[in-house]
Amino acid sequence: MTISPDISIVIPVHNEEANCKNLVQKTCLAMRNYNKPFELIIVDDGSSDHTFNTLKSLKTDYPELCIITFRRNFGQSAAMTAGFEYAKGKYVVTMDGDLQNDPEDIPELIKKLEEGYDLVSGWRKKRKDPLSHRKIPSMIANWLIRSSTKVRLHDYGCSLKAYRADLAKNLLLYGELHRFIPVLSNLYGAKISEVVVNHHARKAGKSKYGIDRTIRVILDLILMLFFQKYATRPMQFFGLTGGIIFFVGFLIELYLLWVKFGLGEDIGTRPLLLLGAILIVSGIFMTGMGLMAEIITRTYYESSGKKLYSIREIIS
Secondary structure, eight states: OOOOOSEEEEEEESSOHHHHHHHHHHHHHHHHHHTSOEEEEEEEOSOSSSHHHHHHHHTTTOTTEEEEEOSSOOOHHHHHHHHHHHOOSSEEEEOOSSSOBOGGGHHHHHHHHTTTOSEEEEEOTTOOSOIIIIIHHHHHHHHHHHHHSSOOOSOSSOOOEEEEHHHHTTOOOOTTGGGGHHHHHHHHTOOEEEEEOOBOOOOSSOOOOOTHHHHHHHHHHHHHHHHHHHTTOHHHHHHHHHHHHHHHHHHHHHHHHIIIIISOOOOTTOHHHHHHHHHHHHHHHHHHHHHHHHHHHHHHHHHHOOOSOOOOOOOO
């Protein structure tokens, strides 16, 4: 008789051949000591080294291990999504495959979920990473997200997180949006908490992150800010912006009409004439974009069966 797992641990890996064996051993040991049924889902994100073969060789000793391998590198968001879809546990835990996260912290995250939270995020309070190209970019990214969104956490980028399964399976991750899981969860209506976790220095393999991460975070943050306010009502953003631009252009042209016919001055060579015309056209264009976005949004929700709300509980 197969026992259904209570906890699904999802770990995306890419070229982590040197860490795989210790990763599986330490995670399975920690979870076996926790004494709750679990499954360990490792998603090989198109590794070009011997990551897959190393994982495959461990399957006999660790029956809890499930290996999903991609045909090519699709990115961490896609790997996490595949793990979420396959997960069978009522709780889902994610962590990095470089052994910097500590599987011994998982029980503490699960305990917090059992208090009624939907997402519990790890906080690497004593982070063991290089200052220049890891800590500083992370501090900048955390400050930008914290000051721009309604989600107040210390460490948004920590991969060690625990979710209720219904939340994990409803997260639509693509591109680089795995960094914004707390923000996406907030849009879903999730109750979010944070727990201090251990963090270890990388002992093997090569980090996949660099200073360019901050730039990508800024671009994704713009998308998140739009999602927070206007994802289901884009016309309010584009229409309002377009209306303001159109009104400013109209006032400029109205002023130039008064200059031309009221004061009798020539306006044909004035840059203001061109600016007003551009603003009027841009305003009309922005409003048109809003109408198109509104139609696309309605088509998406109506054709896909997606709902504009999420229910936490029904008592009848």
